[in-house]
Amino acid sequence: MNVVSGGYHCYVIHVVGFVWFAYMVDIDANNHEGLYMTKFDSAGNNHADSLLLEPKDNLEEMIQAIRDDGFVYLPNVLDAAQVEELRSKIDGLTANPESNDVDFDGEFGSSAVGTNKHIKVCFNRDAHFLQYLDKEPVIDIEEAILGEDCHAIGMTSWITGPGRADQALHADYQPIEVPEELLLSGQVEIPVFISTAHFYLDDTTEELGPTKFIPGSHRAGRPPKSRARDSHSKDKVNSWRGVQPQSALVNAGDVVVFRSDVWHRGSSNTTANQGRYLLQVHYGRKFVHKFYPPYMNFRFDPDILAQASPRQMRLMGDHPPGPFA
Numbered sequence: 001m002n003v004v005s006g007g008y009h010c011y012v013i014h015v016v017g018f019v020w021f022a023y024m025v026d027i028d029a030n031n032h033e034g035l036y037m038t039k040f041d042s043a044g045n046n047h048a049d050s051l052l053l054e055p056k057d058n059l060e061e062m063i064q065a066i067r068d069d070g071f072v073y074l075p076n077v078l079d080a081a082q083v084e085e086l087r088s089k090i091d092g093l094t095a096n097p098e099s100n101d102v103d104f105d106g107e108f109g110s111s112a113v114g115t116n117k118h119i120k121v122c123f124n125r126d127a128h129f130l131q132y133l134d135k136e137p138v139i140d141i142e143e144a145i146l147g148e149d150c151h152a153i154g155m156t157s158w159i160t161g162p163g164r165a166d167q168a169l170h171a172d173y174q175p176i177e178v179p180e181e182l183l184l185s186g187q188v189e190i191p192v193f194i195s196t197a198h199f200y201l202d203d204t205t206e207e208l209g210p211t212k213f214i215p216g217s218h219r220a221g222r223p224p225k226s227r228a229r230d231s232h233s234k235d236k237v238n239s240w241r242g243v244q245p246q247s248a249l250v251n252a253g254d255v256v257v258f259r260s261d262v263w264h265r266g267s268s269n270t271t272a273n274q275g276r277y278l279l280q281v282h283y284g285r286k287f288v289h290k291f292y293p294p295y296m297n298f299r300f301d302p303d304i305l306a307q308a309s310p311r312q313m314r315l316m317g318d319h320p321p322g323p324f325a
C-alpha cells in the first residue's frame with residue numbers, strides 16, 4: 001500500500017483557467033503566522049512570495065476583506081481602452097516643481113533609462129482624471145469605510161522605471177497605536193482613517209516591481225519600526241508574525257484598495273526598460289487634511305471644476321456647512 005504522509009499540512013490542487021496553482025496551507029491557519037502559501041504557475045515557477053488574489057462578489061465581501069486583510073483586490077475595474085487612455089494622459093502630464101512633482105530620466109542612477117515621474121493632484125491638471133475620483137466600485141468601498149462625507153486627499157500618477165529600489169516596509173499612516181493582542185482578539189478595532197486605491201496600468205511581473213503587502217498586518221497596531229523608507233535603512237523590519245510581504249501580481253486595469261495602516265512596500269523594477277504605470281487615489285475621512293501641493297498656493301482650475309459632478313465636487317472638498325465651518 002502506498003502511504004502518503006500528509007503530516008501537518010493538507011494539499012489542495014485546482015485549476016484556474018489554464019494555470020495550475022498548488023497551495024500548501026498550514027492547518028493552524030487561524031492566525032496569519034500559520035498561513036503559508038506556495039503557488040506554482042503552468043511553467044512550474046514558484047511564486048512563494050505572491051499574494052493569493054481572490055475577487056470578491058459584492059460590496060459586503062470587499063469591505064470584509066479590508067477588515068480581515070487590510071486590502072481588497074478588484075480585478076478588471078478598467079478595460080483595455082481605459083488603461084491605454086489613462087496611460088497616455090499620464091504621459092501627457094508635465095511636472096510642476098512647485099507642486100512637488102518630479103520627472104527625471106536617470107533618476108535611479110545605475111540605469112540610464114530609469115524614470116521616476118510622480119505628478120500630484122492629477123484631477124486638477126486634466127479633466128480626464130475627474131472620473132477616477134468616483135470610479136465604481138472603488139468609491140462605494142471608500143464611502144463605506146471612511147464615511148459618506150469622505151474626500152480625496154490626493155491623486156498621484158507614478159511611472160517607476162528600471163533601477164527603482166525596494167522601499168522599506170511601511171504603513172502610510174498609523175492613526176492610533178494599540179497593543180496587537182487587543183486587535184487580534186477583536187476587543188478593539190481601529191477605524192480606517194485613510195485608504196488608497198492603486199489603479200495598476202500594467203500586467204505586473206515580479207521584475208516590474210509589484211506592491212507587496214503583509215495580509216492582516218493592520219492588526220499589528222503599530223507601523224514597522226523602520227525609520228526610513230529606503231532600502232538602506234539600518235533598522236529594517238521585513239515581516240510580521242513570521243509573514244513576509246507578498247507581491248500583488250495584478251493585471252492592467254486591476255485595482256487594490258488598502259487601508260493606510262497595512263504594512264506594505266513598493267519593490268524594485270529590474271526590467272531592462274519598462275516603466276510601471278500607476279494611478280494612486282488617496283481618500284480620507286472628512287476630518288483628514290487634503291494633501292494638495294502647493295498647499296497655500298493651491299488653486300483649483302475653474303475649467304476643470306465646471307466639468308465635475310456634485311459627487312466629484314464633494315470629493316475635492318466641497319462639503320456642506322458643518323462643525324467648525
Ligand SMILES: O=C(O)CCC(=O)C(=O)O
Binds near residue numbers: 209210211
Ligand atoms: O510603488 C508601490 O507599489 C507602493 C508605493 C507606496 O507604498 C508608497 O509610496 O507609499
Ligand SMILES: [Fe+2]
Binds near residue numbers: 170171172264265
Ligand atoms: Fe505606501
